[in-house]
Every structure is written in C-alpha cells, then in structure tokens.
Amino acid sequence: MLAFSLAIANTGAVLAEKPYMSVWWGDTGEAKVSVHQKREAFPVRMNSFPGAQAVALDGMSLAPDAVDEVLDCLITVSEDPVADLSIRITTGARNAEPEITRILGRSADLRAAVDRSRRQQLETSEVLMRVVDQV
Numbered sequence: 001m002l003a004f005s006l007a008i009a010n011t012g013a014v015l016a017e018k019p020y021m022s023v024w025w026g027d028t029g030e031a032k033v034s035v036h037q038k039r040e041a042f043p044v045r046m047n048s049f050p051g052a053q054a055v056a057l058d059g060m061s062l063a064p065d066a067v068d069e070v071l072d073c074l075i076t077v078s079e080d081p082v083a084d085l086s087i088r089i090t091t092g093a094r095n096a097e098p099e100i101t102r103i104l105g106r107s108a109d110l111r112a113a114v115d116r117s118r119r120q121q122l123e124t125s126e127v128l129m130r131v132v133d134q135v
Helices: 107-119 124-131
Strands: 002-009 020-024 032-037 044-046 051-055 067-076 085-092 099-105 132-134
Touching: 002 020, 020 067, 032 044, 051 067, 099 107
Parallel strands: none
Antiparallel strands: 002 067, 020 051, 020 085, 032 067, 044 051, 085 099, 099 132
C-alpha cells in the first residue's frame, strides 16, 4: 500500500479564494485508489465514478505562498501489477487559472516497488519517489 497526502499551494501574489482540488484515476487495473478528507475546510465528494473532489467551504482562502493539505490518498497495489496507474489532479481557486498535474506509476516500477518492499522495509515516501513520475 502506498499512502500520501495531496496539498494545494497558492503560488500567486494575491489571496486565493475558495480553493479546490479534483482527482481522477480512471482505470487503475487491479490497483485500488481511495481518497479521504484531510481537513474539515475541504469536504470531499465522491460518487460511482473513479475520482473525488474537494472544494473549500465558503470563506476559506489561501494567502500568497500558503500551502494546505487537502486529501489523503491510499493506493493498494496487487502482488504483481500488470497495468500502469495514472492519476490526474486539478487544482485551482475562484477566478484563477487551474493547474493540472498527472502522476504515472508504470507497472514495471510498481512491481519493482512491491519486490523491494518484500525484501526490506521502505518508507512510503521512499517508494513514491522511486515509483511515481510527474508528467
């Protein structure tokens, strides 16, 4: 299992009002992806589609250069993953241009991470740094 948090940052010079994040993971093969609310200020909405969204409550804003954790992600990978894992993350705020980030875990890298974790204890962050490529 890989576990990590997703955060949103205001890299602009003005107040970011009503920030949001959406996560879409599409077809993940045998891997199971789940997201969980990190803070009350960002309630999570999910439905039967493979994704989630967190929109800040009214009155919530981010100051310039501020960072706030939004979601916790858990990815359960099978013993022998055969499919790549792709996650698309869209972040933004009211009246601001959204930013899209894609994270790709290639099946060969996921298999290697599973194999390494069987042989030794690895911290999740160490596995993620080796497995996940931002594209």
